[in-house]
Amino acid sequence: MRFLNLETSVPRVLDIGCGIGFSAITLKEIAYSIVALDISYDMLAIAPPDPHIYYITAATENLPLAATSFDLLTVSSAFHWFDKK
Secondary structure, three states: OOOOOOOOOOEEEEEEOOOOHHHHHHHHHHHHHHHEEOOHHHHHHHHOOOOOEEEEEEEEEHOOOOOOOOOOOEOOOOOOHOOOO
């Protein structure tokens, strides 16, 4: 929270490229609700269930979500996988 200069937790976070959920779990420290997205169903199948995390299988380039739905967007270790065309 200090790094992001947050005084309170954010309501909703979108974690793009969450893999098996490690980054999403870490975000619980600063967020009330987390949507964790990854293109790999197999990776998400390993992610631990959590009542504060909603996992979605989808490509980052075709987000199935409204652009204004989130207060914070994170990408931990997935940027190199994006289609940057």
